[in-house]
Amino acid sequence: MSDSEAISGHFRVDFMWGTATAxxxxxxxxxxxGKSPSVxxxxxxxxxxxxxGCNGDISCDSYHNYKDDIELIKQMKNTHYRFSLSWSRLxxxxxxxxxxxxxVAYYNKLIDGLLAxxxxxxxxxxxxxxxxxxxxKGGWQDDFIIEKFKEYAKFCFDHFGDRVKMWITINEPHVVAAFGYGSGIHAPGVQDPMSGCYQVSRTMLLGHAHAWRLYDSEYRAKQNGVISITLNSDWAEPANPANQEDKDAADFYLQCTLGWFAHPVYVDGDYPPKMKEAIARKSKEQGxxxxxxxxxTEEEKKIIKGTHDFFGLNHYTSRVCSPVTEETxxxxLHPDLEALVYPNEKWERAGSVWLFLVPWGLRKLLNFIANNYGNPKIIITENGCxxxxxHDNPGDVANLKDEQRCRYIKSYxxxxxxxxLLDGVDLRGYFLWSLMDNFEWAEGYTERFGLHHVDFNDPKRKRTPRNSAKLYTKIIEENGFSAPPDVTDGTI
Structure with missing residues (x-):
């Protein structure tokens, strides 16, 4: 059997099947x-x-439609639902x-409704x-935020931890750092790629670590839950897998993106050596x-190291990687990144300019994590198409057949x-992004990841299942694939 052939088989009997939102x-x-504004x-x-030119003022209106959301999740036979709390609402x-x-009452109703x-x-x-x-007051760019995040985490553990048994501290700190405080294309819109992004990576890692330590020391024994961080990563494929320079460039890219946060948490409490060396050299060159x-500090490294119960992974796509030259x-992506990443022109593109269908990249990334970070329990906390x-009609084009998304789900x-099954990766769960169409950050409503179409022109925000929702249910019912799927076919 070639690596490209689909297989039949099943996941663990206790495998988590879920969808995710924010x-x-x-x-x-x-x-x-009483909610106050967020960034x-x-x-x-x-x-x-x-x-x-849109915003999330109303979006799916899940604040008022949460019962409908629960019904969608139930109909799909999801065992789990991943959602986030609004700090400024609480x-x-x-x-x-x-x-x-x-x-507090809103989230209590949501949690109780899910459990029921x-x-x-x-x-x-x-x-x-x-x-x-x-x-x-400075936010993630000021050390005071570390204690404030711990205070917020304690509040959430106190109010919801008796029923919530799976926690994620921070979602994709790499994106917050790079887009929120580097390029400024995400909130809060700070443009400081040479320092700001690194500054907030430090406070987010320490904020995560203190929240994890708090749960571990004061809540775990009585609440019996698990807690970790969720990190995002593309797979980086060497442009020529036989070329050592391409392999080194790909490894450097992974160390400076996934490893930026994974290495401190899963290895030694500090940034990856290759990343530290490169930025130190670049800084010296700048005088x-x-x-x-x-x-x-050594004490901070001890606090950060080992603050995980599983490896939360958000993965969508892959890139080809080669060394940087004078011409390139x-x-x-960043002056400190000594690697050129780009898509293979033969790959199929999804609706997002950055998202290409490269299913084999997920398998390679899962193996990379297992081999580099101590073979942890891995939960895919986001994956989607x-x-x-x-632009001009956010409620238009339901695309209920969504054949490309169906192929994506089957193949990934x-x-x-x-x-x-074949490589021995300790995979514990999978959460599809997303339960329904929603406000897709800087892209507004021009990109849709939903298993359910949402009519944003309808005051009631009607949800309609796409074929991908039905396909996902079928896979959940089989806990995998009873027969090798046709991953080139977009039907159920």
């Missing part, structure tokens, strides 16, 4: 019942920040002694929507006395099965 992307009710509330109203002033009880329908909640504490009041990459150095929608899950 608070700002689906809840709406941006100023209802995304602020950023989405900034002229030119969002492709279609603590409008970021002070845990002055909570917004309407926000046999669905386990997986809760993300921070999925990018930092309270604006904290940003105005700086010390590296732009912040340092951790202007094309690199987008379609493109017109089959590669995940290969990693589990």
């Amino acid at each position: 608070s700002y992307q689906i809840e709406g009710a941006h100023d209802a019942d 995304w509330d602020m950023f989405a109203h900034k002229e030119g920040a969002i492709v279609d 603590l409008p002033t970021a002070d845990s002694s002055a909570p917004n009880m309407a926000g 329908n046999g669905i386990e909640p997986c809760v993300t504490l921070f999925h990018w929507d930092l309270p604006r009041c904290l940003h105005d 700086l006395e010390k590296s732009r990459l912040p340092t951790f 150095k202007a094309m690199v 987008s379609t493109k929608h017109p 899950l089959n590669e995940a099965l290969k990693a589990h």
Whole structure:
């Protein structure tokens, strides 16, 4: 059997099957019942920040339609549902002694409703929507945020931990750092690629670590849950797998993206050596006395190292990688990144300009994680495929057949099965992004990842299942594939 052939087989009997969402992307009710603004509330109203000029003020209106969401999840036979809490809905002033009880009540109703329908909640504490009041005081760029995040985590453990048994501290810190504080194309829109992105990576790692330590020392024994961080990564394939320079470039790219946060948590509490060396060298070339990459004290390294119960992975696509040359150095993603990454022109593109269908990349990435980070329990906390929608009518083009997404789901899950059955990767669960169409950050409503179409022109935000939702249910019912699927076919 060749590596490209699909296989039959099943995942663990206790495999987690879920879908995922994020608070700002689906809840709406941006100023209802005492909620204060987040940085995304602020950023989405900034002229030119969002492709279609829209925002998340209403979005899917899940704040009022959460019962409908639960019914969608139940119909798909998901065992789990991953969602995030809105920090500014729960603590409008970021002070845990002055909570917004309407926000607490909303999440209690959501959690209780899920459990009543046999669905386990997986809760993300921070999925990018930092309270604006904290940003105005420095936010992730100031060390005070570490203690504030710990305070927020404690509040959530106290109010929801008796029923929530799976926690994620921070979603994709790499994206927050690179897009929120580097390029500035995400909230809060800070453009400081040479220092800001590294500065906030330090505080997010320490914020995560302190929240994990708090749960481990004060809550784990009585609440019996698990807690980790979720990291995003493409797979980096050497342009020529037989060429050592291409292999080195690909490894460097992975160390400076996935490893930026994975190495501290899963290896030794510090940034990857290759990343530290490269930035120190670049800083010296710029005439700086010390590296732009912040340092951790020995005590901080001890606090960060080992703060995980599983490896949360968000993966969507892959890239080809080669060394940077004089001719290509202007094309690199970041001045410190000594690797050129680009898509293979033969790969099929989805609705997002950056998303290509490369299912075998997932299997390779899962093996990379197993081999480099101590063979951890891995949960794929996001994986999905987008379609493109017109700028001028966010409710148009339901595309209920969504054949490309069906092919994506079959092919990626089959590669995940290969990693589990053939390679011995300890894969524990899979969450599809996303339960339904939603506000897709800087792309607004022009890109859709939903298993369910949402009519944003309908005041009730009607949800309609796509074929991909039905396909996903079929895979869940089989706990894998009873027969090798036709991964080239987009039908159910």
